[in-house]
Amino acid sequence: MRLPDLEAWAIFASVVDHRSFSGAADAIGVSKATVSKAVTRLEEQLGQSLFHRTSRKLTLTENGKALADHAARILAEAVAAEEAARDAATAPAGLIRVTAPMTLGLLHVTDLIAEFLKQHPAIEIDLNLSDARVDIVAEGFDIAVRIADLPDSSLRARRLGPVTAHVIAAPAYLAAHGTPTHPAQLGEHRCLGYSNATGPWRFTGADGTEVSVRAAGPLRANSGDALLPALRQGLGIGCLPDFIVDGDLARGTLVPILTDWRLPPSAIHLMTPPGALRPARVEALLTYLAENLRRICPS
The missing domain is CATH 3.40.190.290 (D-Maltodextrin-Binding Protein; domain 2)
Structure with missing residues (x-):
């Protein structure tokens, strides 16, 4: 059995996230040539192109779009596995991308984020407030606060309480x-x-x-x-x-x-991308938000 080229999958996910080979190379800390070779290697293994390449633009092929979410999950689970293996005494660190509804965010989430950052100075948070429906996998969010009666989804959801x-x-x-x-x-x-x-x-x-x-x-x-x-x-x-x-x-x-x-039932949920493992920093914020946002929901 041939093992999957996990490095190439992770580099592919980074190119998708940064929308360029050079951006992925800078983020990972390798050369642009290394990134290009990894993507080419993966394309040869799969027998299909992942990107349309021109001198001005890099866009995903239909096959690339279909595989981008898989690559993102592979990378996220690898990062989470490494974080989980670190010394438990190490403070969570790194960037967390969060999206929340505008009004709920301004009334409650922003104060909670500020308090959380005081407790975890090594963590950075990129907070997006919008009432528009956000594709958290495609747009690279770690956590979404949503108010909805959620349909079946591959996303992981934690229901906090009802909204009337x-x-x-x-x-x-x-x-x-x-x-x-x-x-x-x-x-x-x-x-x-x-x-x-x-x-x-x-x-x-x-x-x-x-x-x-x-x-x-x-x-x-x-x-x-x-x-x-x-x-x-x-x-x-x-x-x-x-x-x-x-x-x-x-x-x-x-x-x-x-x-x-x-009127139709609704509730506040915390949503995360699919996958069994989450980075320690994301797990810490999820737990904190769950404990505190439950307080604003009627029992």
């Missing part, structure tokens, strides 16, 4: 336009939409009745926070999670409606 969505409006809007008592009536109202949530608003009644409504109105935004000023000024009805609207509900600037109807 509320249909809300300002008292002034309801006084002027009436209070809907059935989801179907939302079609007669101005609804402010969260553009990263595709599809209709879906409701389930106490008797199991399901209703879907295409909400439309004067404003759509890719951040839930961006909808709050318009909602407070009585410009329409919104549907937002508890961690965004709890303060307004407590103050009475927004009030919940359609409380006899349930």
Whole structure:
């Protein structure tokens, strides 16, 4: 049995990550020729090209795209295995790339990251805050904080706790336009939409009745926070999670409606790429985030 060329696979993964032979060579600390020879060697072993090479650009072939995730996992598991074998007294060190939703990130994750860095001065964190769906494998993230009802996935997920969505409006809007008592009536109202949530608003009644409504109105935004000023000024009805609207509900600037109807379940999850092993620094941050983000979830 011929053993796989693990060095070539790892170098291929680095070229994909850095989008160039020279970038991979600098990151690894070898010559560009060494990187090129390793990729060529792997291509010869596989009997297929991994890259389209031109004088200006390096792009993955379809075969290369199909194998890039495998290469990334090989490299990640090798790094994790080496870290796991190190002296347990050695402090975790290195870079961790994290992505999280914008509002949850600003309200909770950024403070936790700051405290974690105080405790682990040898660790660096690259934090990306965005409400857009991120492919954490393709974009090289170690950890993703996600709010979703997750479908089946090859990613590893740790569920931290539920997130409750509320249909809300300002008292002034309801006084002027009436209070809907059935989801179907939302079609007669101005609804402010969260553009990263595709599809209709879906409701389930106490008797199991399901209703879907295409909400439309004067404003759509890719951040839930961006909808709050318009909602407070009585410009329409919104549907937002508890961690965004709890303060307004407590103050009475927004009030919940359609409380006899349930919206689809959702939860905060910590996601990591597939693979049994994780670097010690990633495991340390995962544990820290899990322990602290659970506190913001209702029991």
